[in-house]
Amino acid sequence: MPVYSTHYLFLSLLLFSIGIMGALMRRNAIIIFMCIELMLNSVNLLLVAFSKMYVDINAQLFVFFIMVVAAAEVAVGLAVIVMMYRKVHSVDINILNRLKH
Amino acid sequence: MSQVVYLIPLFPLIGFLINGIFWNKMPKSVGGAIGTLAILASFIISLGIFFEVRSAAFHGPVIVNMFDFISSGNLNIPFAFQLDALSSLFLLIITGVGSLIHLYSTSYMHEDEGMVRYFAYLNLFVFSMLLLVLGANYLVMFIGWEGVGLCSYLLIGFWFKKRDYTNAAKKAFVMNRIGDLGFLVGMMLVIYYYGTLGYQELFSTLGGANAAVPSSVHSWIALCFFIGATGKSAQIPLYTWLPDAMAGPTPVSALIHAATMVTAGIYMIARSNALYNLTPGVLHVIAFIGLATAILAATIAIRQYDIKKVLAYSTVSQLGFMFLALGVGAYTTAVFHVMTHAFFKALLFLGSGSVIHAMGGEQDIRKMGGLGKHMPVTRTTFLIGCLAISGFPGLSGFFSKDEILANTFAHSSVLYIFGLLAAMMTAFYMFRLYFLTFSGTFRGTEEQHHHLHESPAAMTIPLMVLALLSVVGGYVGMPAVISHHNAFASFLGPVVKNFGVHHLAESTEWILMTLSVVVSVMMIGVAWSVNKKPQFAESTGFAKLLENKWYVDELYDAVITRPLNALSEFMDKYAERRGIDAVVNGVGKSVRWGSDRLRLLQSGQVGSYIFIMVIGMVILFTISFFWVR
Amino acid sequence: MNLYDTLFWFFSAVAVGCALGVILSRNPVNSVLFLVGTFLAISGHYFIMNAQFLAIVNIVVYTGAIMVLFLFVIMLMNLNADVEPQKGQLIQVAGVISGGVLFLVLIAAIHKASPMPIDKQSIDIGLINNLGKVLFKEYVLPFEISSVLFLSAMIGAVVIGKKEPALPAEGEAQ
Amino acid sequence: MVLILLILVPLLSGVLSFAIGNNGAKTLAIISSMITLILSAWVSGANYSDVVSYSQEWIPRLGTRIDLLADGMSSMLCLLTGIVTLVVMLSNANKEVERPGAFYGHMLLAQAGLMGVFLSVDALLFYVFWELALIPVYFLCSQWGGEKRIPVTFKFFVYTFVGSLMLLAALIYISLQNPGMSSYSWAEIVRAGSSLPASQQQWLFWLVFIAFAIKMPIFPFHTWQPDTYEQSPTPVTIILSALMVKMGLFAVLRWLLPTLPLGVAYWGNTVIVLSVIGIVYASLLAMVQTDIKRLIAYSSIAHMGLMCAVAFNYSVVGMHGVMVQMFNHGINITGMWLIVSMIEDRWGTRDMSRLGGMAVTAPRMAVAFVLIAFANIALPLTNGFVGEFMLFNGLFYGDGTAPRIATMAIGGLGVILGAAYTLKMVQRTTWGNAVEMNNAKDLSINEYAGIAIIICVILYLGIYPRPLLDLTASVIAQ
Numbered sequence A: 001m002p003v004y005s006t007h008y009l010f011l012s013l014l015l016f017s018i019g020i021m022g023a024l025m026r027r028n029a030i031i032i033f034m035c036i037e038l039m040l041n042s043v044n045l046l047l048v049a050f051s052k053m054y055v056d057i058n059a060q061l062f063v064f065f066i067m068v069v070a071a072a073e074v075a076v077g078l079a080v081i082v083m084m085y086r087k088v089h090s091v092d093i094n095i096l097n098r099l100k101h
Numbered sequence B: 001m002s003q004v005v006y007l008i009p010l011f012p013l014i015g016f017l018i019n020g021i022f023w024n025k026m027p028k029s030v031g032g033a034i035g036t037l038a039i040l041a042s043f044i045i046s047l048g049i050f051f052e053v054r055s056a057a058f059h060g061p062v063i064v065n066m067f068d069f070i071s072s073g074n075l076n077i078p079f080a081f082q083l084d085a086l087s088s089l090f091l092l093i094i095t096g097v098g099s100l101i102h103l104y105s106t107s108y109m110h111e112d113e114g115m116v117r118y119f120a121y122l123n124l125f126v127f128s129m130l131l132l133v134l135g136a137n138y139l140v141m142f143i144g145w146e147g148v149g150l151c152s153y154l155l156i157g158f159w160f161k162k163r164d165y166t167n168a169a170k171k172a173f174v175m176n177r178i179g180d181l182g183f184l185v186g187m188m189l190v191i192y193y194y195g196t197l198g199y200q201e202l203f204s205t206l207g208g209a210n211a212a213v214p215s216s217v218h219s220w221i222a223l224c225f226f227i228g229a230t231g232k233s234a235q236i237p238l239y240t241w242l243p244d245a246m247a248g249p250t251p252v253s254a255l256i257h258a259a260t261m262v263t264a265g266i267y268m269i270a271r272s273n274a275l276y277n278l279t280p281g282v283l284h285v286i287a288f289i290g291l292a293t294a295i296l297a298a299t300i301a302i303r304q305y306d307i308k309k310v311l312a313y314s315t316v317s318q319l320g321f322m323f324l325a326l327g328v329g330a331y332t333t334a335v336f337h338v339m340t341h342a343f344f345k346a347l348l349f350l351g352s353g354s355v356i357h358a359m360g361g362e363q364d365i366r367k368m369g370g371l372g373k374h375m376p377v378t379r380t381t382f383l384i385g386c387l388a389i390s391g392f393p394g395l396s397g398f399f400s401k402d403e404i405l406a407n408t409f410a411h412s413s414v415l416y417i418f419g420l421l422a423a424m425m426t427a428f429y430m431f432r433l434y435f436l437t438f439s440g441t442f443r444g445t446e447e448q449h450h451h452l453h454e455s456p457a458a459m460t461i462p463l464m465v466l467a468l469l470s471v472v473g474g475y476v477g478m479p480a481v482i483s484h485h486n487a488f489a490s491f492l493g494p495v496v497k498n499f500g501v502h503h504l505a506e507s508t509e510w511i512l513m514t515l516s517v518v519v520s521v522m523m524i525g526v527a528w529s530v531n532k533k534p535q536f537a538e539s540t541g542f543a544k545l546l547e548n549k550w551y552v553d554e555l556y557d558a559v560i561t562r563p564l565n566a567l568s569e570f571m572d573k574y575a576e577r578r579g580i581d582a583v584v585n586g587v588g589k590s591v592r593w594g595s596d597r598l599r600l601l602q603s604g605q606v607g608s609y610i611f612i613m614v615i616g617m618v619i620l621f622t623i624s625f626f627w628v629r
Numbered sequence C: 001m002n003l004y005d006t007l008f009w010f011f012s013a014v015a016v017g018c019a020l021g022v023i024l025s026r027n028p029v030n031s032v033l034f035l036v037g038t039f040l041a042i043s044g045h046y047f048i049m050n051a052q053f054l055a056i057v058n059i060v061v062y063t064g065a066i067m068v069l070f071l072f073v074i075m076l077m078n079l080n081a082d083v084e085p086q087k088g089q090l091i092q093v094a095g096v097i098s099g100g101v102l103f104l105v106l107i108a109a110i111h112k113a114s115p116m117p118i119d120k121q122s123i124d125i126g127l128i129n130n131l132g133k134v135l136f137k138e139y140v141l142p143f144e145i146s147s148v149l150f151l152s153a154m155i156g157a158v159v160i161g162k163k164e165p166a167l168p169a170e171g172e173a174q
Numbered sequence D: 001m002v003l004i005l006l007i008l009v010p011l012l013s014g015v016l017s018f019a020i021g022n023n024g025a026k027t028l029a030i031i032s033s034m035i036t037l038i039l040s041a042w043v044s045g046a047n048y049s050d051v052v053s054y055s056q057e058w059i060p061r062l063g064t065r066i067d068l069l070a071d072g073m074s075s076m077l078c079l080l081t082g083i084v085t086l087v088v089m090l091s092n093a094n095k096e097v098e099r100p101g102a103f104y105g106h107m108l109l110a111q112a113g114l115m116g117v118f119l120s121v122d123a124l125l126f127y128v129f130w131e132l133a134l135i136p137v138y139f140l141c142s143q144w145g146g147e148k149r150i151p152v153t154f155k156f157f158v159y160t161f162v163g164s165l166m167l168l169a170a171l172i173y174i175s176l177q178n179p180g181m182s183s184y185s186w187a188e189i190v191r192a193g194s195s196l197p198a199s200q201q202q203w204l205f206w207l208v209f210i211a212f213a214i215k216m217p218i219f220p221f222h223t224w225q226p227d228t229y230e231q232s233p234t235p236v237t238i239i240l241s242a243l244m245v246k247m248g249l250f251a252v253l254r255w256l257l258p259t260l261p262l263g264v265a266y267w268g269n270t271v272i273v274l275s276v277i278g279i280v281y282a283s284l285l286a287m288v289q290t291d292i293k294r295l296i297a298y299s300s301i302a303h304m305g306l307m308c309a310v311a312f313n314y315s316v317v318g319m320h321g322v323m324v325q326m327f328n329h330g331i332n333i334t335g336m337w338l339i340v341s342m343i344e345d346r347w348g349t350r351d352m353s354r355l356g357g358m359a360v361t362a363p364r365m366a367v368a369f370v371l372i373a374f375a376n377i378a379l380p381l382t383n384g385f386v387g388e389f390m391l392f393n394g395l396f397y398g399d400g401t402a403p404r405i406a407t408m409a410i411g412g413l414g415v416i417l418g419a420a421y422t423l424k425m426v427q428r429t430t431w432g433n434a435v436e437m438n439n440a441k442d443l444s445i446n447e448y449a450g451i452a453i454i455i456c457v458i459l460y461l462g463i464y465p466r467p468l469l470d471l472t473a474s475v476i477a478q
Helices: A005-025 A029-054 A057-088 B007-021 B028-054 B085-108 B115-134 B138-156 B163-194 B199-205 B215-232 B241-247 B250-259 B263-271 B280-302 B307-327 B331-358 B376-390 B396-411 B413-438 B446-451 B457-477 B487-492 B506-530 B541-547 B549-599 B606-627 C003-024 C028-048 C052-077 C089-110 C128-137 C140-161 D002-020 D024-047 D072-091 D100-119 D123-144 D149-176 D186-194 D198-215 D224-231 D234-259 D261-287 D292-311 D316-347 D363-376 D383-395 D401-429 D445-463 D466-477
Strands: B062-072 B075-083 D052-059 D064-070
Touching: A005 A029, A005 B606, A005 C003, A005 C089, A029 A057, A029 C003, A029 C028, A029 C052, A057 C052, A057 C128, A057 C140, B007 B028, B007 B115, B028 B085, B028 B115, B062 B138, B062 D316, B062 D383, B062 D466, B075 B085, B075 B115, B075 B138, B085 B115, B085 B250, B085 B263, B085 B331, B085 B457, B085 B487, B115 B138, B115 B250, B115 B263, B138 B163, B138 B215, B138 B241, B138 B250, B138 B263, B138 D383, B163 B199, B163 B215, B163 B241, B163 D383, B163 D401, B215 B263, B215 B280, B241 B250, B241 B307, B250 B307, B250 B331, B263 B307, B263 B331, B280 B307, B280 B413, B280 B541, B280 B549, B307 B331, B307 B396, B307 B413, B331 B376, B331 B396, B331 B457, B331 B487, B376 B396, B376 B413, B376 B457, B376 B506, B396 B413, B396 B457, B396 B506, B413 B506, B457 B487, B541 B549, B549 D149, B549 D261, B606 C089, C003 C028, C028 C052, C052 C128, C128 C140, D002 D024, D002 D052, D002 D064, D002 D100, D024 D052, D024 D072, D024 D100, D024 D466, D064 D072, D064 D100, D064 D123, D072 D100, D072 D234, D072 D316, D072 D445, D072 D466, D100 D123, D100 D234, D123 D149, D123 D234, D149 D186, D149 D198, D149 D224, D186 D234, D198 D234, D198 D261, D224 D234, D224 D292, D234 D261, D234 D292, D234 D316, D261 D292, D261 D401, D292 D316, D292 D383, D292 D401, D316 D363, D316 D383, D316 D445, D316 D466, D363 D383, D363 D401, D363 D445, D383 D401, D383 D445
Parallel strands: none
Antiparallel strands: B062 B075, D052 D064
């Protein structure tokens, strides 16, 4: 059973969906954050697969930039979570409902 | 001479402008002089024109085009004047009687601070009336028609500090407007079916070759015009403004009642005789309404105590006579009565003005009496006026009224009997007025008694002139039994053609004449005997009904004014505020309400946000992949 | 079944399994470790697709830096399975169903996509040499901008993470 | 070129006025409006011989151009705008407003917008100016208005904006029928619109008509108007009622009637009925108002109802009358508002039950008021009569004699009621004793100038209406 582009498609979709499920199921802000990283990575995987498929180097560079952005995001995001924990001593997102009108 | 016809309205207009612009800078006497001279100048030109029209060299009407007033598409209405027998006659009446009233006013109004303004209004009034009769088409007539309405508004509310007076002015204008609307609709019908408003064009095509116009249209037009006439000439149902119009200065009443304004309706119908000849049904309506007005107003006049109110109702009643004449097709007779009525009604009003002047503003005849001794000229002239209006033989009113009654008899004896009844009442209430005012003993205060005096010459001269005219004015149109040449009818003949008027046998006519003379003399006697020793008890029953004018004002108030006001209030409170506006605001409110509910979705729960986002994504993907393709 | 296919299936299985482990394990520390496993498997995919540079970067940046950061934070907060907040059963089921439905919808949308073979000949595009050329020639501006992004993220993280002055926390006051 | 100047002069001086920001703005506004008046008079004068037009590229990709054209109707309305603006500026000259720069700037911008609306023959350009005229008025009313200005202005804005959006949607729809370099030009819009099938024209009609009906306003889209008139400062009320309102009617004549003939044929009678109801309804409401401004507002609704009814009742004389009356009504109502504003300045109230005796204390003002009031109820020899006469003539065309007479009689009720409420207003303010009104000054010089212009126009056009009739006759001929 040779590997085709569709296999990578399905795989990356599966990972993405698992990420979404995680974000929906968990209340821990850090876990949700990790699920987001998982989704980003699934997209990266797909990009690399397409790069391979079309012999296009640009896609790999995009993966590179996505990683850059993800790293920056994680830095800020974790800082926020730490900050939040310092205030309410919890990382439960259900406590954080200040956005309510 | 007829080419300078525009000068006739121009002089009063100039007088109006001078007095109107410098109303607060000009000395009173100068203002009065300008006003009077303007009308006098018009009168002189009118005289010239009258003789030209009368001369044998005059053929047909002369039309003087001034400029194009309204021209649009196929419609072209010039501002044009028309001169013929009818208009020249009215010119004479208006400017003649008008200048006498002006002369009288210079003295009567001399104490009033607004005298210059008064003369400005008066000139404008005469100007409007001159436009009305001079116009060569209905539009120019309408301009004058509304113009006299305006002036009556201004003059009735001349003493504008009194709310009642301005209310009366408003009432007069609005009632006139109701009639004017009828006139306007009539004009629109004429334009629609004939494409013109010019008398000449219209009357030459009426009912002739233009068979495409259905005959019911003529009735509609005639009826609409007649509605206009009821407003201006104070017929049922639009007459109630006229007695209220007594709020104005007395000479104004004379002007409104004798020379201008109220005669406009008669003039219009006489002018449109070609149209009315096509619509006998409408003529019946006119006759009926005229007679009903004559009787109704006469009954009211019997129980009035205000000297001017009596005269006002007598005018309404006399106008009813004129409409009766019109209704039986005797147009020239109606115009004849307009003329004689102008003389004696102006005389009576000016005489009453003289009385009021002497009484220091008192108008209640219960407080008068015995004035004859103090004011011989006024008394004599007033007596002549009363005799004339009562139809005493040999005076002008006798001829015209007799002609009306004779024509009515020829038309229908039932109408005649009622007409005679109205004439009887006329004689009664006029002499009741006369006796209460001038004979007997004085019933007013001592101070008033002391103040009694004959009016100055500027007031008595017009009285004397008018008295003279009231006596001789009738001899231009003597009935067939006396003289076979009716100068008046033959003068108007080319313009106004009577319709369906039968000639009575000479013997019948003599009988009718004798009957009416006997009746009126009898009523004078009755009036004398009743009012020899006047008693003014609180009236009851029928008398009270009459004294309160059949409660017509109250009826109108209850049936029209109040429901209308209530409707307006209702509309304002409910239809507008709670109806339409509420719907509009309701849209806004429901949006706000909806947002309030939707806002609750914003729970602040990050988890549910993610949930909703995912569900939204699913829906969007589903739509984009499986529906839109 | 050649080596490539075998490796593909192996890495796929590891990735999916570890991903499930991330979302299912109670202890956050375990989740982090599972996520590391997922990333490693993904890096493996990169290797077999001849994207060697990306594979290394992925391991270094994600596994080595980011995940350690996560681990630090979790340990700093002393989170473990006992304090882990749990959602209700219903919510969890709903989450699974929603994710599953999304997955199904996406699969249904693309399942007809024509399968194309992954090209195994061009083995050199993932080399650092080629990538570097393109990066520093065509993408030099985004590269520089991303450095600024990093800088600002760093500053941001420091500013946010700094201990606040003695002011009473506004949020608490309400 | 002169046409673009007609828009640019107020536009630029408006912007400049914002920049100056102090009392110099007042002088600038007067000078600017004088120049505009001269320009518009020139355009009107030139119009007797020739049609003035201007054309330039704008946004070719959208198919829209800067196309300006002044035919008789446009130049007449430009002239009206010029006169009214000048009169407003003059009569406002001795008053202090807060932030004069912004105030006069907005006024001039609104004027520019109005000029643009009247002149443009490109639908998109027309729409742009339509909004440009609206927005300054919104600011004027919301910042310089009365106590309840905020909700009232908001209502006004939402009302007119909803209409505008419907209009825009309809215009885009029509222009898309025929995409091209000039798909928004008047000729193209008319061609595309009139070739649409009847069913589409019928719903497009409402999109367009409601936009215009709100502006006019036609019953039952009128409820913004009394409130807005009441709350706006009087100069703004004048702009609104004398000019903005005319925009709606103008747009009906210029854009709606030719573009959607089948829709108009289908819905015309409905509109006429609505308008006639509006006449009576608004007249009745006017009878019971105690605030002079509200009374005049309702009176304006009644007058516009008559014009609208006639506009939808095709007839040569009627259409001519609508145009003439647009001008006359603009002049008359400007005069009314001027007097009202003077009353308010002098006696600090608009409540008729607390007024009276103007004829005693300020006789010149009283004379002017009575004259303008009589022009408002269309007394002959004032300008109102000529228009109203022709309008009635236009109202008369239809089916059958009896319905015609009925329509006219009901419409004519407006004439009677109009006399009743106008005279009531005159009576309450002008006649009577000067109890409350004892500290009044008569007209000042600048007020005199403004009123004199109005009265001259009223009398001149009332006695000799030919110039106005001739100016618009060429439009009718088309």
